[in-house]
Amino acid sequence: MQFNLTSKITSAERFNPEARPTSPDQWTLGLAFSAAVWLSQKLNKPILKITNADYEEAGLKVLTDIYGSAYDLNIRLFNHLQHTITGWPGGKPNADDTHRPERATPFPKRVIVFSPHPDDDVISMGGTLNRLVRQGHEVHVAYETSGNIAVNDEEVTRFMHFINGFNQLFGNNNAMGAVIPAKYQEIKKFLKEKKAGEMDNRDVLTIKGLIRRGEARLASSFNNIPLSRVHFLDLPFYESGRVEKLPMTQADVDIVAKLIEEVKPHQIFVAADLADPHGTHRKCTEAVLAALAQAKERGESWLADCRVWMYRGAWAEWPIEDIEMCVPISPEELLQKRNAILKHSSQMESAPYLGNDSRLFWQRAEDRNRATARLYDALGLASYEAMEAFREYHI
Template sequence: MIRLNLSSQMVLNKVSPVFYRPSSAVERSEITRFEKITTDIFPSIEEGAENIADNIAEEIKHKQREGKYCVLGLGSGSSLTPIFKELIRRYEAGELSFKNVIVFNAYEYFPLTAENHNRSINQLKERFLDFVDIEQQNIFTPDGTIAQDTVQEHCRLYEQRIKSFGGLDAIILGIGRMGNIATNEPGSSQTSTSRLILIDSTSREEMKMSFGSQETVPPCSITMGIQTILSAKKIFLTAWGDEKADIIKETVEGKITDSVPASFLQTHNDAHVIIDLPAASRLTRIRHPWLVASCTWTDKLVRSALVWLCQLTGKPILKLTNKDYNENGLSELLALYGSAYNANIKIFNDLQHTITGWPGGKPDADDTHRPERAKPFPKRVIVFSPHPDDDVISMGGTLRRLVQQGHDVHVAYETSGNIAVGDEEVVRFMHFINGFNQLFDNNEDKVIREKYREIKSFLKNKKEGDIDSLDIRTIKGLIRRGEARTASTFNQIPLDHVHFLDLPFYESGKIEKLPMGEADVNIVRELIAHVEPNQIYVAGDLADPHGTHRKCTDAVFAALDLEKQAGAAWLADCKVWMYRGAWAEWEIENIEMCVPMSPEELLAKRYSILKHQSQMESAPFLGNDERLFWQRSEDRNRGTAKLYDDLGLACYEAMEAFVEYKPL
C-alpha cells in the first residue's frame, strides 16, 4: 500500500493532548487564557474539516426541520477544500442534502471579462457546489464583469439580498498571510460592508495559484465587508499548516487592529477558529505550555523553555539562575533538576552535541554523543532537491563538506523547475543556439532554424497567463539542468552522480501542480533501491508557499515506506535528515545536527547558488521577500550561528541545521 501523505503525520514536538483536547471546561479555560477567540486544535486536517462539517451539517438539518433556508457565506480558498470534500462525501453517502441551502460567495475578482474563467465563483463550484444538490438559483455571487461605476450600487443590492434571506446563518472562511478574511486587506474598517477593494501584493502572491502568474491576478476584488462577515450568526475561520502559524497567533492572541482584519472576529460571540497542530504551533499553549499549565517535561520541551528563558533575560544558558526560573514560570524545572545549574548543564550539553563538522560521521571516533555514526565510512549519500537549486540553497555547505570528507554523494533533482525560468532566459539561449548554428554549421541545420522561428513567434504572441508550449518548457528545463550540473561540478560531485528525476506531478505547465502519485514514488524508489544509501537528505521545508517541497518529500517518504514494507535490508543502516530552505529554519529545540561553516565555506556556498543564474534577479517566484536566494540563505545560516552564540555555545560564521526523520 502506498502512503502518499506521510509528511502530514510527521511530529517534531509531541504535544500532550491536554493542550488541545482539554477534558473539562475548567481545564480549557486555564490553557486558553491568552486566546480571545474560541479556538479548537486538531491533530490532523481531516479531523478539523470533519468538525466544521459537523457544525454545518447540523445547521442545515436544523433549518430543514424548521422548513427554512440555511444561508451560508463561503470563501473559495484552498484551505476550505478539505471541508468541501467532507460535505460532498456526506451528500454522496445520502447523509446530507443541500436543497434548502443558499450560498453567498464571499468575494469575486474585479474587473473580469466575459471570457475570463478564473473566477472565485468558478473555483467554489469546481471544489464544492457542482458536486451537491444545491439549486442553481440559490447561488449568489458578486459580479466581476460589471462596469466600475455600477459597483457601489451592486454591492448595496448584494447586502440587501443577504438581509432578505434573514442574514447569514454561518460563514466559512480561510485566512491570508496578512490576516485578510475574504479579501478585506489590512486597513479594512470594522464597519465596512460589501465594496470594491484593491488587492495587495501578498494576497496577489497567494492568488496566483489560480491565475498562472501574479501579473494576471485582477487588481481588485468585490468583497463582503468586515461588518457583513460579523453579521453572520456563526463564523468558522480555518487554517492548516506551519505557514499560517504566525498569523493565527496574531489573530487569536493579539490586539484587535485593522492591520490584522481577522482580529475583528474577537468581537463576535460565536466565532470559531479551527486549525491543525502545525497552524497552532505559535499559540502560547502549544509553543510555551509552561505558561498556562503544568507540563510533562520532555528533553525537547526543556530545551525549548530554556532557549525562551535565555531570549527573555538576554543571558546565555550557563548564566541562568534560580531566580530567573522562578520569576518566569519555570519553577517546575527547578524541582525536576534540583537547581538551575543542573538544568543549564543538561541543555547546554544537549545543544553542544548537535554541533558537528562531520555530517557524514567522523571515522574512528567515539560517536556516543555525535549526531551521526562513525561507521560505515565512507557513506553512500543521496541529497534530494525538490527544485534544481534547493540542494545548494538549503545545505550547500554540508553538501560540499560531505564530498570533501570522502563520502559517495549523489544529488537527485526531483522536478525540472521549468516554470521558474523567465522567457528572457529562453530568448538568450535561443540567440546563442542560432548564432552557433550560423557560425559553425553555415545556417544549414533545418531543425534549429524552424524551431527558432516557431519559438520566437510563440513568445512574441504569448499573453500573460498563457501556458508555455512543451518545447519552451523543455528548453527551460534544460536551462535549469545546465545550471544544476555546473553547481554540482563546482561542488566536485561527479556528473554520473547527478540525477534528474523529472517527477510527472510537476509537469502541469502551471503553478498549481498535478496530484503526486504512484508514478512519482516509483521513480524515487528506483533510485534509492539502486544506491542503497546510508544517508538521505530531504526537504523538510513544508511551508514552501507553492507546495512542491511537500509533494517531493512525500514521494521520498512513500518510497522509503514501500522499501520498508518490502523488507529492504539496507534501510536498517540508513538515516534520513531533513533540511529547510529559503523560507524558514528549524526551531532550535528540534535541531538534531548543526553543521558550522567558516567564512570561506559560506562564500563557496554563495558561489554554488550563483551558478543558478536563471534564479537570480529575473526569477519569477522570489515572492514578497526582496532578498535573492543566496542572501536569504546566508542571513538564515548566520542567524542560526548567532542563536547558538547568544546561548553561550561556540561562535561560528554560519550554520546549517537538520532534523532526523524517523519513518513511521
C-alpha cells in the first residue's frame, strides 16, 4: 500500500520579485499578502506604514489599483495576521470565536499531540502543550517511535551501572539477583566489542528505548500530563535498528488509528517538519494522515468536530504566509519549555544525529520561536518573547 498524503501539505503562494504576475487576474489575496510581507521586510517598515508610493516604487502599483489603496490593502493584511495570534490554542470558552483560529466549543477539548520521536512534542510545541494543559484540556501525547537509535552507547553503560548497583544493594534475595549481573556482563561485552557502524542487538536497542521512554515520562510529568495519557506507539517501521527505516505499512496506520478511535479527539497536533533528514517525521505524519483518511472513508461521526494542526520543530519553521495559528510564549513559559526539553538528557551534546547544526535542540527551538516573534513585531504586530506557529490540515 502506498502512502503519500504528505503531498497534500502544500505551501501558500509565495511572491517572487523576479517572476511577478503579468496580469491583475493572477494577483490573489494570498499572493498580495506575500508581496506586502516582502516589501515590509525590504523597506524595514511595518505593514501599516507602507504607502502608495512605496508600492509604486517597488513595481507593485497593481496591488493598490486592485485593492483601492495602500491603506485598504494593508489593514486587510494586518487584520489577517492579527487573527492568527491566540493565547488560547484550544479555543477560548464563552468568547466570540469569529476571528479566532480555534473554536470556543467544545470546552474542554480532547487533544492528541503526535510526537515522531520522544522529544518532538516539547521541542516543537512545548509552550502550546503546556498551555493546553493549564487551560484544562484533556491532553494526550503519543510518541510514535521508540527513538532508540538516537541514544549514545555511553547512556546504556550509565544505566546498566545503575541497575547493577541497585541490584547489588537491594536485589540479591530475589529471582533477578542472578539474572541482572549476567545480563550486565553480556551487554558490557557487546558494547566493548562493538565495531564502528555495527548495528545494536535487540537488548541494547530495548534499553535505549527504555531510556527515551523514561525521559518522555519525566518531561510529561513536568508538564502535568498524567502518565495514563502518555502513549508509546513504537511504530514497526522504525524498528530496523538502522538509520534507514523500514517501509511504512498498514500495521503502522492501525496502531495510530486505534489510539485516535479510543480518544476521539477534538484536536490533533501532528508534525509537518518534513525536512527531518532521516525521514522519520514524514512517515509518522503519513501514518496519522492515513488513519484520518480511513476514518473519513468509514464516516466516523467524531471526525466532523476534529481539527488537525501541523507544527514544525528542530529542522524548519513555517513561512509567515503559511501560519494560521500563532501562540505567544512569555519569558517564563519559554524557560518552562527549555526545562521540559532538558528532561531528555540523552539528546544533549552526546546524542547521535544532531545534524550539521551545532546548536542543541533547546537552543534551536528558542532561536526559532524568538525569530517568529521578531517577524510579527517587525510587521507591526504585538511584541512577544517568542511564538509557536501552526497550520491547519484539512482532512
